[in-house]
Amino acid sequence: MWNSAERLEVEPWASVDAFRSGTSHAFDDPLVAALMSLAPLKRLKGIGFLGAIDYLRHGSxxxxxxxxxxxxxxxxxxxxxxxxxxxxxxxPDNRRRLLLAASLLHDVGHGPLSHTLEPVFSDAFGIDHHSVTRDLITGDRRAGLGIAEVLAAEQVDIEEVLALIDGEHDGDVGFLFSNQINLDTLEGIMRCRAFIAPRPAYRGAERIALLWARGDHTAEGAFDEFWRLKHDIYTLFIGGPAGAALDTLAQTYMREHLSQFSPDDFLISETMLLRRHSELHGYLKVAARSQEKLREVVPKGWLRAPVERRRREFFIEKDTRLVNNAAINFRYRQTKTRSATTLADLLD
Structure with a gap:
């Protein structure tokens, strides 16, 4: 297994309330406070994590x-x-702070309803969160004003931050963002697990991060368990009938009302978008109460129109041992498929 690292004291897990409120008191670093003070970061508090699927919860x-x-x-x-x-x-502190910057900024370019509406924005306006994130960090979009200045003032290399976020960093910490299992997906899948059922899941990601850092021989089992969880989250929840139906509903609405959207809408808050599109907001609220009722209120043409459903499945190559970080991409694999369906089929 990996070489063991010297055991160091780590910060205790920040409370869920700290993460809810968007505060930075869990980090004793001026870089975090400086970035969190900026409008582009604050905007993310108004961008749902799961997009339309978030509306399966009433938010209370x-x-x-x-x-x-x-x-x-x-x-x-x-x-x-x-x-x-x-x-x-x-x-070293300079590498740790590089990771902090990339972590805080990796999703700064997400649009309202997150991944749900992004395919339509991409098709119609050539916009996606990858390109917008890069433009915000470099200052090529005015909405990102202040990010490049903070990174420069805190002596964090902007090109390294971008390389990490793009999964193209070839240095000592690049694998933490580019591997099949990485810090982003660890946090995201555990957050999905916490969203689905009343079982604490946040500490699971921290445990895996610690085992990973220590090169502990039990990390392989923890990674296997995580990869199976990711398979279940994608096949049963995100890509399951309910998740696919809500994504399809919101995307269909946007395509049918495309003249009422503009590229600038990608950088507004979700609240503002739904205020402008009260019909879509109404459909999402109906979906949260009853998908059968949703079938009754949406236009009949939407129910029959063919749509593409994308699925991902995750599997483990058990003959490949987890002997180092490079082996992660060979042991943990995935497949992607596409098929035709309709909103009516997804609501059945």
């Missing part, structure tokens, strides 16, 4: 399974895992 309650989550919480969660890993391994 404090527990993870009783409320919607947002992209700011997720970004803080990834930063926390980066901090835990870096301190456990004993990375």
């Amino acid at each position: 309650g404090r527990a993870g399974h009783r409320r919607r989550h947002n992209r700011l919480e997720h970004s803080l969660g990834v930063a926390h895992l980066a901090n835990v890993y870096a301190r456990e391994v004993g990375l």
